[in-house]
Amino acid sequence: VNHLLGIKYLKEEDIRLIFETADKFKEVINRPIKKVPSLRDVTIANLFFENSTRTKLSFELAEKRLSADVVNFSAASSSVKKGETLIDTVNNILAMKVDMVVMRHPNPGAGIFLSKHIGASIVNAGDGTHEHPTQALLDSYSIREKLGDVTGKKVVIVGDILHSRVALSNIYALKLLGAEVKVCGPKTLLPKYIEQLGVEVELNLDKALAWCDVANMLRVQNERMEISYFPSTREYVQQYGVSKQRLAQLDKEIVIMHPGPINRGVEITSDVADSKHAIILNQVENGVAIRMAVIYLLASKLK
């Protein structure tokens, strides 16, 4: 059975194939009739054990654009609340002849665990602080679209790296595609193993911005913290927030990215988030084509 559990398990050629497939689907979803009949015989369950706006709707749209049958499951309104286990939940859904599972879960490795116990394809839609592979794919795809290629580009990932599945998946994807990668954030929000991933650390945001072609701004994930990792929001904004004034000090234009949801006024000001430098909504748009490509390629191996 084929899964997409993390970028860690992909090769460069897998990512390039996903991008080429997404290029074709991007054409499709810009036509007046946005659908193809490719997955008419495939049923997909979207299982969300954690909140989501972009990923959930983007997967559902991608599946519908491919003509798959779709069922949506939200843990908050399910029998998980009565104590049903993950494996029981998924096996009951699979008993209804579901072919593929898209799952977001708060526990790191939840998809890997499930893949050992069920017989359906699994797509990881974010597993706790571990990986968010389709986010990294759509991020690199958006850099490729904006700058022509990812290879050789200088990308800095800024903010709460410690709690970010987006950061880890992006690091894997960008390195596979030949980008130079730095991370920038307060020391308390950088994991101890960060340099083992082949990325450099830059603690000073102004230096990081002066170095990069692209800055991917991350949200501070207070919901994943039992203690506060930074003295105050005001100090965070001063040291690690991107503002128009900060960008005006650079002698070049850089591309600004954000996976969403944005904490406006914290990691990024509205005048940057809504500016022509930001490709934040392009990232969201590309998410549908990327997820169509991932699902289509996995489903082609079901037959």
Ligand code: CP
């Ligand atoms: N980027 C992202 O994963 O957003 P959601 O949590 O809204 O899906």
